[in-house]
Amino acid sequence: xxxxxxxxxxxxxxxxxxxxxxxxxxxxVLKKNYAKINIPFRQELIGDFRNNxxxxxxxxxxxxxxxxLVGATLITSSEDKLATIDLRVDYLxxxxxxxxxxxxxxxxxxxxxxxTQMKAFQNGQFIAEGKGVYSLIxxx
Numbered sequence: 170x171x172x173x174x175x176x177x178x179x180x181x182x183x184x185x186x187x188x189x190x191x192x193x194x195x196x197x198v199l200k201k202n203y204a205k206i207n208i209p210f211r212q213e214l215i216g217d218f219r220n221n222x223x224x225x226x227x228x229x230x231x232x233x234x235x236x237x238l239v240g241a242t243l244i245t246s247s248e249d250k251l252a253t254i255d256l257r258v259d260y261l262x263x264x265x266x267x268x269x270x271x272x273x274x275x276x277x278x279x280x281x282x283x284x285t286q287m288k289a290f291q292n293g294q295f296i297a298e299g300k301g302v303y304s305l306i307x308x309x
Contacts (some may be wrong), residue, residue, distance in 0.1 A: 171199040171241040178241045183232075189234060192227070196238070202275040206231075211266050223264035228289060228297050232258055235273035236285040236301030243278060248308035255302040262296045264289075269296070281306060288290070 171179050179196045182189055192214075196206035208231055216224025233256050240251045269289055276284040283305045289297040 170197060172201070175201075175242055178244075182241070186234075188230070192231065194231070194234060197270075199238070199242065200259070201242045202217055202239065204235055204242065204274045205270065206235055206238070207268055207270050210266050212266075215266070217263070220263065221266045223266075223269070225258075225260055228260070228264060228269070229256065229258045229299070231269065231271055232256070232273075232287040232289065232297065232299035235271045235287045235300060236299065236303065239273040239275055239285045239287075240283050240303050240305055243275070243283065243305065244307075246308055250304070250306040251283075251309070252299060252304045254304050256299060257301075258297060258299045259295050262294060264296050265291060267291050273301075276300075278305070292298045303307070 179199055192208045195207045197207055214223055214227050269291055271289045273285050273287040276286050283303040285301045287299040
């Protein structure tokens with residue numbers, strides 16, 4: 170379910186950002202202050218070949234992407250700018266060779282700083298969480 174006003178953001182997120190296209194990120198829910206995406210597993214995303222587990226850097230990149238997507242729901246103009254300042258990731262469980270679902274929410278929005286929280290799951294099991302801090306500059 171994508172809020173009809175946010176459909177252009179979904180299109181940019183899925184189709185215009187080459188890294189997102191490469192990873193196959195698909196938006197499942199998008200509304201103001203909230204995003205949920207699915208990432209299909211592919212062998213190219215393995216980091217631990219002995220245990221067939223996702224690469225932690227890929228998971229971090231996905232958490233950052235979801236934090237940015239949450240921030241994009243707050244943009245009011247095509248001239249606004251959003252950039253990552255800081256990202257913290259806690260890996261709670263090795264990510265198996267299965268799809269991942271990530272949810273993100275706004276924690277705090279200030280005049281120029283946005284804080285988001287992201288959670289990654291596989292089959293309902295919590296595998297990683299992240300906190301993103303973003304610069305959000307409004308140009309309207």
